[in-house]
Amino acid sequence: SGIGHIPEDRHKYGLILDFRLDANFVLLDYYKEAYQKHGLIKFDAILENSERLIKEFDVRSGKDSASMARTMSGGNQQKAIIAREIDRSPQLLIAAQPTRGLDVGAIEYIHKQIIRQRDSGAGVLLVSLELDEVMALSDRILVMYEGEIVGELDPKKISIQELGLYMAGAKKSYEFKEALNGKVSK
Known part of the structure; x- marks a missing residue:
């Protein structure tokens, strides 16, 4: 379904830092029937979606779905963005500097997710200054x-x-x- 985007600046374009994690997961879909009915938000559905993504993408935070995005580590903020974007099953995933400023464990995890998208048939446009990353992930x-x-x-x-x-x-x-x-x- 369209295009997924992992922005270069996760704080400015990827998350609303003063929103809870569950709200950040539905930023692009809050208006859809799964999360609202007649303009009323389905909080249970949003929470269920958040708990599923936290588990599936190993997003770690102090208060799980209730955590403010600002309080999470950079790696877990990036995992949250990737979870949201990949969960939408994009035909094209644009990843701009997806591992900038992250620790080795988070980098490895994000590389695996990008490769998983590529191998599932989605197009992946990787923009990176890390030549080793470009060489390892690109065909x-x-x-x-x-x-x-x-x-x-x-x-x-x-x-x-x-x-x-x-x-x-x-x-x-x-x-x-x-x-x-x-x-x-x-």
């Missing part, structure tokens, strides 16, 4: 330099050093550019 890499795509690369066939040359504009994939121009002109 293909599009490199941009000065606003232009300069290469489509297979992470299994390229080194981080070569990827860096594309990123710095020192190298371009002319085959990709010719193929792209051929598709555009037809």
Whole structure:
């Protein structure tokens, strides 16, 4: 069902920090029949959804569903965002800096969730400054330099050093550019 988005800034765009966790889980769906009827909120349904997501995505907080998002660790805030977005079964998941500032355990968990989405058939657009992360999670890499795509690369066939040359504009994939121009002109 559409697009899921894991924003780069989880505090500014991912969560409402002064809302409880259960409310943050339904930010995008509160108006749907599952959570309201004739404009009246179904608090039991929201709580049930929250408890399910907390368990399924291992979101840890002091007061479970009643925890304020602000009081949670960065890793658990990110898990909450991922739980909300993945639970909506998106056809495309856009993940911008999904592991920025997180501990190793949270990074590993988030990588597994992104791979699970990819393997389930959803498209995943990963935007990351972490080259190791890009290489580990991608099945293909599009490199941009000065606003232009300069290469489509297979992470299994390229080194981080070569990827860096594309990123710095020192190298371009002319085959990709010719193929792209051929598709555009037809």
